[in-house]
Amino acid sequence: MKPIRYTIVPKQPAAHLFEVTVTVADPDPAGQRFMLPVWIPGSYMVREFARNIVTLRATNEAGRKVRIEKTDKHTWQAAPVKGALTLRYEVYAWDLSVRAAHLDDTTGFFNGTSVFLSPLGHEEAQCLVDIQKPDGAAYRDWRVATALPEARGTKRYGFGEYRAQNYDELIDHPVTLGEFALASFKAHGVPHDIVIAGRVIGLDMARLSADLKRICETQIELFEPKSKKAPMDRYVFMTQAVADGYGGLEHRASTALICNRGDLPVEGRDAPTEGYRTYLGLCSHEYFHTWNVKRIKPAVFAPYDLSVENYTSLLWLFEGFTSYYDDLILVRSGLISQDDYFGLLGKVVGGVQRGSGRLKQTVAESSFDAWVKYYRQDENAPNAIVSYYTKGSLVALAFDLTIRAQTDNRKSLDDVMRLLWQRFGRDFYRGKPVGVEESEIEAIFAEATGVQLGELFAEAVHGTRDLPLDSLLAPFGVTLAPELEKNGKPSLGARVRGGADCTLAAVHDGSAAQKAGLSAGDVLIALDGLRVTGSNLDSLLSRYLPGAKVEVHAFRRDELRTAQVKLDGPDxxxxxxxxxxxxxxARKARERWLAS
Structure with missing residues (x-):
C-alpha cells in the first residue's frame, strides 16, 4: 500500500483557515471515499469536526477536476480516476481548546482529527505530512512542536515533512505552530520537551522542568519498577497559556494542555501557588494516560471507530483511576506535602457529596452515558449524574485502601495497574491490539492482589450508596469529616453563576430554593427588600439564622416572581x-500508601 501524502499550511491566519491537501496514489477503483472523525479520543462527545471544512475540491494527477460528493455528514466520495487523486480543502480553525484546531496571526494548533481526512481502506498505509510555514515576515520566527517523527531531513522543531506509520498514529500527535518557550529534560533517559505557547512573564522553565521530571520518573517507576523503561522514545508537554482556561488531552507520546498563564511558575518565587499545584496535577493526569487509556484500553477502543460513539462502562477505571493517581503522584514525588494531598482529596470528596446525582447514577452508568450526559451537562446535572472522574477516583481510593489493609500493605492498586500494563498495554502498538473486557476487571484485581473485592466492587461500580471511606481510612490513622461553612451561614441550596447579576446556575434537590419554587436561570434581585448581586449574596445570608424565612424577589425570563424561602442550614x-x-x-501503613 502506497503512502498517503498530506500537506497543511496556515494559509490565512487572520481568517483562521488552514489549507490541507491529501493525495492518494492508488485510490479505490470504484471511487475513493474519505472520512473525517466525528470525535477525538479522550473526549467522549460527538463534535462534528467536518462542519469546519469550508471548501473542498478533488483533482486527478493531471490537475483536472474530479467529481466529489458528500454522502453523509462526515464522508465524501470521489468519482473513479486513473492514477493519483488529490483533495484540497480549507478548514476553519477558531477553537482555542485542546480538542480541535485554532489559528490566528500569533499561534496555531491542530489535532489530526480536525484537519486530516482519512482515505477509507487506506487506514494502515504510512502517512507523510508536510507542515508548511505561513507566508510573510511576521511568521519568520515560527516553529513546529509535535511528537511526530521527522522525515526527509526535517530538523526538530522545523517546518517540513513528518511521518506516521498509519492514520491512527497520525491523528495521535497534536501540533503547535508559532513562537513558544522551550525546555527539555530526561526522565530515566527518555527526552521530554516542554512547550509553552502564549505570553507568560518571568516563566521559570528550570523549575517546571525539574518538577515534571520528578512526576515522570515516579510514574515510569510505578509501571516498570525494575527496568524503569518509558513506553515512548520521546514525549512533549505542550501548553497554551491563556487568561482563563483549563484542560488537557492525552496522546500516545504527548499531551495538549491549556492553563491560566498565572498558574505557571515565576522566576524568583519559591513558594508554589495553588494554581501551579493544579497545573502540575493536570500534567500528572495526562502523563498517566500514556499508560492508562493510550495503551491499556477498553476492548471497544481497540481500535477506535471514529465515525460513531464507542460505548464503554469502564471510564471510571480509565479516567477515575487516572484522577486518583494524578495527585497521589505529586505527594509520592515530593512535590506536595501529606497535608496538601489530604486537602486535595477532601475537595474531591466534597465535590462528589454535594451532588445528589451520586445517589441516582452509578459510575458504570456514568461511563456509558458520557456521550450524552457528562459532556452535555445542563443545570440539572448535579441532581442527575455523577462524575466518573471524581467518583471514579474515590472508587480507586476505596479499592487501594482495602487491598492494602487486607494484605498488610504487601499489595496495592499499583499491582493492579502493573498487571493491566503487562497484559494489555506494554505491547499494544507492537502487535494486534487487545483491550480490556468489562467482564474481566474484577478477576484481574483478584489475580494481581489476592484480594476478592466482592461486595465492595459491586457496590462501588454498580451501586449508588456512598463509599465507606471513613472506615477504610481508619487503619491508616486518618479521619474524614465534613466541615461546615464558616460562621454558620445558612444556604439557599443553589449554586450562583458569577457576574454582576445573582443568577442561579443550579438548584439542588430538596433544597430551600427548590422547595420555594426557584429554578436555575432565575435572577435574584432582592432578599427581604434588599438588592441582591452576585457579590453580596453571602453577606446578606450571613445575617440570618438557619431556618429563617426570607422573601425573595426574582425574575424568570421577564416575569417578576415572589418566593418565600425557608433557609437551609450551612453548606x-x-x-x-x-x-x-x-x-x-498506623504511621507505617500511611507512609506506605503515600510513598509507594
Whole structure:
C-alpha cells in the first residue's frame, strides 16, 4: 500500500483557515471515499469536526477536476480516476481548546482529527505530512512542536515533512505552530520537551522542568519498577497559556494542555501557588494516560471507530483511576506535602457529596452515558449524574485502601495497574491490539492482589450508596469529616453563576430554593427588600439564622416572581482528612500508601 501524502499550511491566519491537501496514489477503483472523525479520543462527545471544512475540491494527477460528493455528514466520495487523486480543502480553525484546531496571526494548533481526512481502506498505509510555514515576515520566527517523527531531513522543531506509520498514529500527535518557550529534560533517559505557547512573564522553565521530571520518573517507576523503561522514545508537554482556561488531552507520546498563564511558575518565587499545584496535577493526569487509556484500553477502543460513539462502562477505571493517581503522584514525588494531598482529596470528596446525582447514577452508568450526559451537562446535572472522574477516583481510593489493609500493605492498586500494563498495554502498538473486557476487571484485581473485592466492587461500580471511606481510612490513622461553612451561614441550596447579576446556575434537590419554587436561570434581585448581586449574596445570608424565612424577589425570563424561602442550614464547605493515629502501625501503613 502506497503512502498517503498530506500537506497543511496556515494559509490565512487572520481568517483562521488552514489549507490541507491529501493525495492518494492508488485510490479505490470504484471511487475513493474519505472520512473525517466525528470525535477525538479522550473526549467522549460527538463534535462534528467536518462542519469546519469550508471548501473542498478533488483533482486527478493531471490537475483536472474530479467529481466529489458528500454522502453523509462526515464522508465524501470521489468519482473513479486513473492514477493519483488529490483533495484540497480549507478548514476553519477558531477553537482555542485542546480538542480541535485554532489559528490566528500569533499561534496555531491542530489535532489530526480536525484537519486530516482519512482515505477509507487506506487506514494502515504510512502517512507523510508536510507542515508548511505561513507566508510573510511576521511568521519568520515560527516553529513546529509535535511528537511526530521527522522525515526527509526535517530538523526538530522545523517546518517540513513528518511521518506516521498509519492514520491512527497520525491523528495521535497534536501540533503547535508559532513562537513558544522551550525546555527539555530526561526522565530515566527518555527526552521530554516542554512547550509553552502564549505570553507568560518571568516563566521559570528550570523549575517546571525539574518538577515534571520528578512526576515522570515516579510514574515510569510505578509501571516498570525494575527496568524503569518509558513506553515512548520521546514525549512533549505542550501548553497554551491563556487568561482563563483549563484542560488537557492525552496522546500516545504527548499531551495538549491549556492553563491560566498565572498558574505557571515565576522566576524568583519559591513558594508554589495553588494554581501551579493544579497545573502540575493536570500534567500528572495526562502523563498517566500514556499508560492508562493510550495503551491499556477498553476492548471497544481497540481500535477506535471514529465515525460513531464507542460505548464503554469502564471510564471510571480509565479516567477515575487516572484522577486518583494524578495527585497521589505529586505527594509520592515530593512535590506536595501529606497535608496538601489530604486537602486535595477532601475537595474531591466534597465535590462528589454535594451532588445528589451520586445517589441516582452509578459510575458504570456514568461511563456509558458520557456521550450524552457528562459532556452535555445542563443545570440539572448535579441532581442527575455523577462524575466518573471524581467518583471514579474515590472508587480507586476505596479499592487501594482495602487491598492494602487486607494484605498488610504487601499489595496495592499499583499491582493492579502493573498487571493491566503487562497484559494489555506494554505491547499494544507492537502487535494486534487487545483491550480490556468489562467482564474481566474484577478477576484481574483478584489475580494481581489476592484480594476478592466482592461486595465492595459491586457496590462501588454498580451501586449508588456512598463509599465507606471513613472506615477504610481508619487503619491508616486518618479521619474524614465534613466541615461546615464558616460562621454558620445558612444556604439557599443553589449554586450562583458569577457576574454582576445573582443568577442561579443550579438548584439542588430538596433544597430551600427548590422547595420555594426557584429554578436555575432565575435572577435574584432582592432578599427581604434588599438588592441582591452576585457579590453580596453571602453577606446578606450571613445575617440570618438557619431556618429563617426570607422573601425573595426574582425574575424568570421577564416575569417578576415572589418566593418565600425557608433557609437551609450551612453548606458543607469541604471534607477534611486529618491524621488521628500516630502509633507506629498506623504511621507505617500511611507512609506506605503515600510513598509507594
Amino acid at each position: 458543607v464547605a469541604r471534607y477534611k482528612l486529618a491524621v488521628s493515629d500516630k502509633r507506629p502501625a
